Amino acid sequence: MAPDIPLIATDPRAADALSRVRVLYTDLDGTLVAKGGSVLADAAASPSLVVAEQIVALNRAGLAVVPISGRGRTQLRELTQLLGWDGYIAEAGGIIVHGTGLDFQERVDLGEWPDDVAAPGLSPFETINQVRAAETLIEAFPGRVEHYAPWQLDREVSLLLRGCLDVAEGQAVLDTLPLPLDLVDNGMLRSYGTLTCRDMPPHAYHVVPRGVCKARAIDLDLAWRGLSREQAAAIGDSATDLQMADAVSVMTLVGNAFGSNGVVAGLEREPRDNVWRTAGDRTEGWAEFARVWRAAAG
Ligand SMILES: [Mg+2]
CATH class of the missing domain: 3.40.50.1000 (HAD superfamily/HAD-like)
Known part of the structure; x- marks a missing residue:
């Protein structure tokens, strides 16, 4: 408090x-x-x-x-x-x-992204998916992060995830990818979905172009x-x-x-x-x- x-x-x-x-x-x-x-x-x-x-x-x-x-x-x-x-x-x-x-x-x-960072014909959302940002986080933190279904679909600029993450630890994993990305904590959720973590309440997270x-x-x-x-x-x-x-x-x-x-x-x-x-x-x-x-x- x-x-x-x-x-x-x-x-x-x-x-x-x-x-x-x-x-x-x-x-x-x-x-x-x-x-x-x-x-x-x-x-x-x-x-x-x-x-x-x-x-x-x-x-x-x-x-x-x-x-x-x-x-x-x-x-x-x-x-x-x-x-x-x-x-x-x-x-x-x-x-x-x-x-x-x-x-x-x-x-x-698109924040600090250079103009040429997005592949031709791909949206920023698709560009983030191309470097496997969600999959990389899910592999790094098994049971602690997942897609926040069904709202992770129909997006243009950012990924939407649900999880129990230390934002600094998650950011360090994103920093290994060949695309400048930020992990953003967007507050507490009520449902764990299929997460297995119970040491903190579930939160919504976004993966956004760095600076957004x-x-x-x-x-x-x-x-x-x-x-x-x-x-x-x-x-x-x-x-x-x-x-x-x-x-x-x-x-x-x-x-x-x-x-x-x-x-x-x-x-x-x-x-x-x-x-x-x-x-x-x-x-x-x-x-x-x-x-x-x-x-x-x-
Ligand atoms: Mg809120």
Whole structure:
């Protein structure tokens, strides 16, 4: 438990910073949605309008919300359209899209990859598969990592895995491959699938082109929208979400984030002065943030 993170609802410094915020980048799983994935539920997954009421209020106030998630493009487009928003960031920062209709615009970010790294005719996802990144991790950590079925399919920029990995150890294995790749911890899962590890909760992991991350995607998106870092906030629950603090003025962690080893280690490794927490978990924490933001933004 990292004790020094102030509550968003009671810190005047947060209210001051939020008064200038016009766009919120929100993680989905473990943050905007309840256990099981519903947005129409409280933190314990019972039916509730706690988040829906705040979404409507933010939309009425003209405050923009951009989902940013490890999920793929199709999943993000459907959710963004349903909730009345106008853009989204998919695959852990690799795909940035404005618009949910047929006239959408997109930017694909390949991080630090040189232009000629992807083989002709292959997507970045296929290029990562060509060097056997998933297979190499699975062989190095038997029983501790697997494809996160069925969502590992239909992807363009990143691999999606499930496992119980030390990220530094997994990264060292990826570093033996002839392609610059990063291993990203995208937070805790509820199901082990066919994993045999039981010494830590299962996590979702992404293998991305080196440098691709949520913070970098927010930088690109803010520039595209003509907004500054001072006009942006982010909310999430995982170690990779915490890095969004580099790109926004207000970073908020929902209460359940503090159950993640990666989040606590990240806070201890790199103290930051622009991170706040909610008292509530998941949807209830999201609604708590939204109420504070609306009050501060006037
Ligand atoms: Mg999450």
